[in-house]
Amino acid sequence: MERKMPYNVPEGYFETLDQKMMGAVAAHINKKQRRPVVRLVPYFAFTAVIAVMVVAGTVFLRSVTGQTDFQGYDQTFAESTLTDEDILNYLIDSGCSTDYFAENL
Numbered sequence: 001m002e003r004k005m006p007y008n009v010p011e012g013y014f015e016t017l018d019q020k021m022m023g024a025v026a027a028h029i030n031k032k033q034r035r036p037v038v039r040l041v042p043y044f045a046f047t048a049v050i051a052v053m054v055v056a057g058t059v060f061l062r063s064v065t066g067q068t069d070f071q072g073y074d075q076t077f078a079e080s081t082l083t084d085e086d087i088l089n090y091l092i093d094s095g096c097s098t099d100y101f102a103e104n105l
Contacts, residue, residue, distance in 0.1 A: 091100075
């Protein structure tokens with residue numbers, strides 16, 4: 001009794017099989033290499049939305065208050081709340097020596 005193969009294989013299938021497999025593997029590797037960038041897209045979008053909100057909020061607040069620049073706020077705060085005595089007490093408490101005061105005043 002002779003055994004017969006029940007399936008037919010297309011001609012040239014096994015000659016091109018290795019090329020097809022290598023092409024599929026290369027495509028899979030290229031696809032995996034691009035994947036980290038795709039994973040970061042939502043984070044970049046979220047960051048962009050936050051940046052737009054901060055800029056829009058700043059523009060809105062400046063237009064509402066009529067303030068065109070914010071220079072001088074730190075200086076005004078320091079002048080209104082700190083006295084020379086407060087500053088000297090802070091420097092003494094933080095460990096500055098009297099030599100420092102003599103050299104820099």
